[in-house]
Structures are given as structure tokens and as C-alpha cells.
Amino acid sequence: MITIKSYCSVRNHQLKLNGTTLLAKEKELLFSDFIKSAYDLNGSTYLKFFKMDDLCKLAFIASEFLLKNRKLSEQYGAENVSLVFANTSSSLDTDLKYYQTVKDFPSPSLFVYTLPNIMLGEISIRQKFKGKNAFFVFEAFQAEFLCNYATRLLNDKKAKAVIIGWVELLKENYEAFLCLIEETESGTELTKENLEKLYTDR
Amino acid sequence: MDALIAKLKTQIIEQLNLEGVAPDDIDADSPLFGEGLGLDSIDALELIVLLEKNYGLKIENPAEGKKIFSTIRSIAEYITANGKA
Amino acid sequence: MKPVFTAQGNVLSSLGFTAAENFTAMQQGRSGIKKHSIPEFLSFPFYASLIDNEKLKAAFFPFIDNNNYTRLEKIFILSIADVLQQTGLNPKDEKTLLVISTTKGNINLLELENYGDFSEKRLLLSEMAKVIADFFGMKNTPLVVSNACISGVLAIISAQRLISSGQYENVIVSGGDLVSEFTLSGFNSFKAMSDEPCRPYDAERKGISLGEGCGTLLLTSNETLLRKAEKKITVAGCSVSNDANHISGPSRTGEELALAVNIALAEAEVGKSVDFISAHGTATLFNDEMESKAFFNAGLNHIPLNSMKGFFGHTLGAAGVIEAVVTLESINRNMLLPSHGFENLGVPAPLNIIKQNVQKEINTALKTASGFGGCNAAVVFKAEK
Numbered sequence: 105m106i107t108i109k110s111y112c113s114v115r116n117h118q119l120k121l122n123g124t125t126l127l128a129k130e131k132e133l134l135f136s137d138f139i140k141s142a143y144d145l146n147g148s149t150y151l152k153f154f155k156m157d158d159l160c161k162l163a164f165i166a167s168e169f170l171l172k173n174r175k176l177s178e179q180y181g182a183e184n185v186s187l188v189f190a191n192t193s194s195s196l197d198t199d200l201k202y203y204q205t206v207k208d209f210p211s212p213s214l215f216v217y218t219l220p221n222i223m224l225g226e227i228s229i230r231q232k233f234k235g236k237n238a239f240f241v242f243e244a245f246q247a248e249f250l251c252n253y254a255t256r257l258l259n260d261k262k263a264k265a266v267i268i269g270w271v272e273l274l275k276e277n278y279e280a281f282l283c284l285i286e287e288t289e290s291g292t293e294l295t296k297e298n299l300e301k302l303y304t305d306r
Numbered sequence: 307m308d309a310l311i312a313k314l315k316t317q318i319i320e321q322l323n324l325e326g327v328a329p330d331d332i333d334a335d336s337p338l339f340g341e342g343l344g345l346d347s348i349d350a351l352e353l354i355v356l357l358e359k360n361y362g363l364k365i366e367n368p369a370e371g372k373k374i375f376s377t378i379r380s381i382a383e384y385i386t387a388n389g390k391a
Numbered sequence: 392m393k394p395v396f397t398a399q400g401n402v403l404s405s406l407g408f409t410a411a412e413n414f415t416a417m418q419q420g421r422s423g424i425k426k427h428s429i430p431e432f433l434s435f436p437f438y439a440s441l442i443d444n445e446k447l448k449a450a451f452f453p454f455i456d457n458n459n460y461t462r463l464e465k466i467f468i469l470s471i472a473d474v475l476q477q478t479g480l481n482p483k484d485e486k487t488l489l490v491i492s493t494t495k496g497n498i499n500l501l502e503l504e505n506y507g508d509f510s511e512k513r514l515l516l517s518e519m520a521k522v523i524a525d526f527f528g529m530k531n532t533p534l535v536v537s538n539a540c541i542s543g544v545l546a547i548i549s550a551q552r553l554i555s556s557g558q559y560e561n562v563i564v565s566g567g568d569l570v571s572e573f574t575l576s577g578f579n580s581f582k583a584m585s586d587e588p589c590r591p592y593d594a595e596r597k598g599i600s601l602g603e604g605c606g607t608l609l610l611t612s613n614e615t616l617l618r619k620a621e622k623k624i625t626v627a628g629c630s631v632s633n634d635a636n637h638i639s640g641p642s643r644t645g646e647e648l649a650l651a652v653n654i655a656l657a658e659a660e661v662g663k664s665v666d667f668i669s670a671h672g673t674a675t676l677f678n679d680e681m682e683s684k685a686f687f688n689a690g691l692n693h694i695p696l697n698s699m700k701g702f703f704g705h706t707l708g709a710a711g712v713i714e715a716v717v718t719l720e721s722i723n724r725n726m727l728l729p730s731h732g733f734e735n736l737g738v739p740a741p742l743n744i745i746k747q748n749v750q751k752e753i754n755t756a757l758k759t760a761s762g763f764g765g766c767n768a769a770v771v772f773k774a775e776k
Contacts, residue, residue, distance in 0.1 A: 140753065150328070151324075151325055151344070153325075154324075154325035155322075183632065183650055187633075192515065193515060194496075194516050196514060199495075199501070199514075199573070206572060206573070208359075209358060210576040210577060210579065210580040210583050211355060211580065212348055212351035212355065212577075212580040213322075213323075213348050213351070213352050215578075215580055216581075216639050216763060218495070218573075218577065219538075219763055220537055221529070221538040221539050221763075222536075222638050224633065224637060224766070225456055225633065225634075225764035225766070228633040228634075228635040229636065229638070229765070230766060231635075233633055233635055234634070234647055234650065235632065236631040236632070236635050238538060239536070239537055239538045239544055240534060240535060240536055241515075241520075241535040241536075241537050243515075243517045243518075243532075249534075252558070253552075256552055256556060262630075284607050289722075322730075343608065346637065346640070347639065348639055351581060354582070355580070366582070367582075
């Protein structure tokens with residue numbers, strides 16, 4: 105059976121893993137301070153984190169908690185772990201920041217983050233995933249599309265594990281919702297309804 | 307030269323978002339790339355921006371940059387030889 | 392699984408507004424890359440392939456207000472309209488989906504005063520896609536793929552899956568991007584721009600030339616939409632991989648692109664018998680090196696290969712679709728086109744780069760792409776014998 109093995113959500117300055125709150129911070133905090141406290145809570149040093157743009161930091165932190173104690177690339181083979189992510193604003197938050205530098209000294213380290221799929225690259229580097237990856241843009245979270253896409257990848261033997269991600273960030277408004285999808289004996293079956301429910305209750 | 311080296315260390319830490327690195331942690335004669343600070347190709351491009359922004363020096367050829375950016379001292383020497391600092 | 396056929400395509404670029412016009416220009420050895428001096432874009436002259444504004448305005452429907460659509464939306468609409476007209480497909484059909492591939496969409500609105508009088512929402516890729524779909528009265532919400540420079544190939548792969556699984560009968564894949572101050576300044580800050588028209592795989596290559604344009608391709612499980620005079624070509628295999636190495640620098644070994652290529656070839660059941668490779672070939676030092684190692688690893692380095700970047704420049708989210716449409720033209724016409732700008736091999740592993748037009752039976756072609764974020768994609772087109 106294809107199941108939602110675990111899920112992680114980050115929003116409203118709270119980080120939850122499988123519904124359990126692991127971190128909650130006051131609303132007044134800036135995103136940058138909140139995400140740094142999540143990094144500290146995660147407890148492992150990864151200096152590349154500080155070079156990422158906010159969107160990648162958000163995706164990265166959610167993936168760190170989701171995949172803690174898992175070594176998917178060893179378990180399934182690097183080429184068999186797939187990432188399917190989506191959001192509303194693409195990389196617009198960083199696009200705007202990059203464009204502010206254009207008139208005097210265009211910043212190469214901002215420009216590289218003006219593509220939303222860079223978050224897939226960052227997670228792949230960290231987790232050594234070499235499988236399929238795809239980034240889509242929707243007006244709002246699309247449980248049905250993500251559910252079908254992951255199901256097809258697993259059924260067609262194009263992946264053995266899939267991470268579905270909805271990672272959105274624009275001007276201090278943000279949310280991340282990541283799910284690890286695997287074939288297991290028991291658990292929450294991956295259906296459009298179950299995925300929608302987890303997203304709504306996140 | 308020492309004052310320039312000290313200033314460069316602070317500027318590099320800021321420009322490259324080197325978290326948890328203090329100016330004293332950087333040895334002026336140690337390689338900046340590969341080992342040590344672990345800088346990469348995007349950092350090299352940011353160093354080009356830093357030199358242009360703060361010292362009015364333009365490096366068009368990345369190969370030339372490779373030599374200049376080998377250590378903090380080599381950057382300081384390049385600025386002294388070519389710049390207005 | 393249902394076979395997925397490729398029907399008609401369109402290419403809209405500085406070389407022409409139809410696939411045939413573009414193919415003819417390429418056959419004649421013409422490149423769309425020219426020297427431009429546009430101070431609003433870049434403080435110095437640059438080489439790029441740009442679509443003429445007056446020609447675009449003149450081509451746009453006389454009964455539609457030009458001001459209701461952004462420059463890129465008009466390009467998309469014209470390209471899609473050509474495909475609809477050629478195939479006779481009803482865009483309002485409920486079994487039809489539009490897939491938009493783009494990296495930056497309407498990003499040039501940032502550069503215009505008051506967003507060129509468009510709403511800020513138009514910067515969102517899903518909004519742009521909706522405007523395009525609404526123009527044609529399409530029933531389904533379009534899907535948007537934005538995955539750096541593999542976007543176009545990935546859009547074709549996504550479309551293939553949506554059809555083979557029976558979710559849709561027809562998918563119109565349309566990829567487009569503009570050249571703007573945003574992209575020019577960015578690639579310039581990367582020191583990635585060539586100060587002459589780009590020369591993929593050449594020993595003297597100096598980097599990329601940017602280009603703008605749109606490619607549109609209809610994929611379908613409905614054979615009646617295919618032209619009788621042409622070969623029956625399917626999307627026979629596809630795959631995607633990630634380098635897991637660096638967000639902007641390509642893999643040092645090319646092993647991940649080779650992985651995607653090998654899986655796509657296996658799925659297409661063609662072994663190594665490929666007649667032609669339409670490679671990515673951006674003309675940066677490291678990308679072209681990486682590709683040569685990948686094709687060598689995959690045992691394909693003897694196969695005739697080109698990069699079309701010397702004709703169109705790098706059109707980012709459009710590249711994969713434009714190059715796929717031209718590849719399909721090559722298969723239908725049995726005509727290989729040269730890798731424009733190439734003279735002497737300058738990559739570590741040998742490649743069989745096409746130097747002139749060659750008339751030759753072509754039935755199987757491989758299309759690849761690689762991009763920032765470490766992504767690679769490969770698709771195999773196969774003509775039924």
C-alpha cells in the first residue's frame with residue numbers, strides 16, 4: 105500500500121512533525137529569526153543553510169525534520185528517491201530582492217535563487233537524492249495532482265520513495281508542508297482525501 | 307596592509323554570509339577555496355562583486371579572479387597594486 | 392499504457408513565427424542571435440536572439456486589444472493559436488489540458504513603470520497561464536512547470552504521463568521566456584555571457600547567448616489529429632535526474648545526465664540505436680564538458696549531435712519545447728541540422744557534432760536538457776516504422 109509515512113508542516117512560526125508541535129515562536133518574530141531557531145533546534149551544523157534564500161531555508165528545515173533518522177538514499181538507492189514540489193509564488197520573493205540589486209551591483213548569490221526548483225537541488229545535495237524531481241506552480245495547494253503524481257511514480261517503478269512538498273513564501277507570508285510517501289504494510293493511505301485532510305489540519 | 311586585511315576579513319564574512327566565522331578565524335595566508343572556508347564558485351562571483359562595489363576594481367575574467375582570490379593576502383595585494391584603497 | 396503521439400508544433404522566435412519558417416532559416420544557416428544595444432537592459436551591447444516588437448504587434452489578432460496582454464502572453468497565444476489552427480483541435484474540449492513551461496514568466500513587468508499598467512498578480516506564473524488558457528476558452532486549469540532550464544523537457548514528460556495514464560487525451564505543451572534586464576543582468580553577474588554569438592562545444596566557446604521565444608507542441612493519444620503525410624512519432628521514453636552536487640555548477644562526471652539518458656533509452660526499448668541527439672549545449676565551459684562525459688558514459692558519443700543554442704540562443708523555459716519541435720521536424724524531413732557556431736571540438740570526451748545539413752533517415756531521436764539546481768532530463772522520440 106502506498107502510504108503517507110510522515111509529514112512535516114511549518115507555518116505561523118510553528119513547526120510540527122506528524123501533528124506534534126516541536127517548535128512554537130511568537131508571531132512578532134521575523135521569518136529569518138524563526139527559521140534560525142528551527143535550524144538550532146534541528147541541532148546539526150550545515151553552513152550552506154546560511155547561504156540559502158528564505159524559500160530554500162524553509163524547504164530545507166522542513167525536509168530536515170521530515171527525514172530525521174532516515175537514510176532514504178542508502179535504503180532505496182539515490183536514483184530511486186523522487187521530489188515533487190509546488191507553490192504559488194514560484195521564487196518571486198527572491199526575484200524582488202534580486203531585482204533591487206540590479207541597478208548597482210547585481211548579486212550572483214541572489215540570482216541563483218530566482219528559480220523555485222533550487223530548493224530541490226539543495227535537498228538533493230543534503231540527502232544525496234539523484235532521482236526524479238519536478239517543480240510546479242499552482243494557485244493553491246493541489247492535493248489531487250500531487251497525490252496522482254506520486255502514485256504514478258511509485259506504481260510505474262520510477263521511484264521507491266517520493267517526497268511531496270508545498271513550500272510557499274512571499275514577503276513574510278510562508279508555509280511548508282512536506283510528506284514522505286512510501287510503500288508500507290500499514291499506515292495512512294495516500295489518497296486525495298487523506299492528503300487534503302492532513303494539509304487542512306496541519 | 308594589515309588594516310586592509312582586517313577590513314577585508316569583515317567584508318568577506320558579511321558578503322558571503324559566513325555564519326559563525328569571526329575575523330580572527332580566517333588566516334590571511336590560508337587558501338580561501340576548497341579546504342578552509344569551503345567557498346564555492348558562487349562565492350567567487352560574490353567576491354568579484356565585493357571588489358567592484360567597495361574598491362572600484364573590475365575583474366572580467368573568472369580565471370584571473372582565481373589567482374587574485376587564492377588568499378586574503380593576495381586580494382589585499384591586488385587591491386593595493388590596482389585600487390584606490 | 393496508451394501511446395502518446397506528437398502532433399503539430401510551433402516555434403516562435405526571431406527566426407520566424409512557425410516551425411517551418413524556423414526550420415528553413417536554420418537550414419539556410421541563419422542565426423537569430425544579433426548584437427543589441429538596449430541600455431534599459433544592459434549598460435553595454437550584448438548578443439541575444441530577440442523577437443521584433445513591431446512584427447509581434449502586427450501578427451497579433453487585429454480584433455484583440457494589444458494592451459490586454461503582456462509581451463510574453465502574446466507570444467504564447469500566437470504560438471498556441473498556430474498549433475490549434477494546424478491540428479483543428481478544439482481548445483474548449485474537456486479532455487484537453489494546457490501545460491505551460493517557463494522560468495520567469497512576466498518578470499519583465501518589474502522593469503516597467505507601474506508594471507506596464509498590469510496588475511501585480513500577473514507576475515504569478517499561474518495567473519499568466521490562466522490568462523493564456525482563458526484566451527482560448529480552455530476548460531481545465533493549466534499546469535505550470537518551472538524547473539529551470541529543463542522546464543520544457545519536463546513539461547513534455549509530464550504531459551506524456553498525463554496522457555498515458557488516461558487523465559487527458561490531448562495536452563498542449565507550450566514553453567516561453569523573454570530576454571529582459573532581469574535575466575541579462577543575472578547571467579552577466581555569473582560571468583556566463585559570451586561577448587560573441589555562443590558556440591556550443593567549440594574549443595573557443597565563451598559562454599551563453601540568451602534568446603527569447605516560444606515553442607508549442609500538441610501531444611495526444613488521438614491518432615486522428617496526426618497529419619497523414621507525416622511519420623507517426625511517439626514519446627517513447629523519458630527520465631529526470633538530479634546531480635546532488637551543486638546548485639549552479641554541473642556534475643563533474645556527467646553520470647547523472649547519463650543515468651537519465653539510459654533510463655529514457657531503456658524505456659523506449661531502442662538500445663543505443665539513436666539516429667540523432669538534440670543536446671542542451673549552452674556553450675558554458677562546464678556544461679558542455681559535463682554533457683560530453685555523460686554521452687560518452689552512455690555510449691552515445693558517436694551519434695550525430697547538435698545544440699540549437701547557436702540559432703535561438705538559450706531560451707530558458709522555452710528551450711526544451713522549441714528544440715523538441717525542431718527535432719520532430721528533423722525526423723519528419725529526414726534532415727539533420729548543424730550545431731551553429733561550432734568549429735573545433737573543445738570538450739574532454741569526443742562527440743560527433745553535426746557540421747552541415749545532412750539528409751539521412753531519422754527515426755529515433757534523443758532530446759536532453761540540464762539546468763540550475765542540478766537537474767537533468769531526457770526524452771526519446773520514436774517514429775513507428
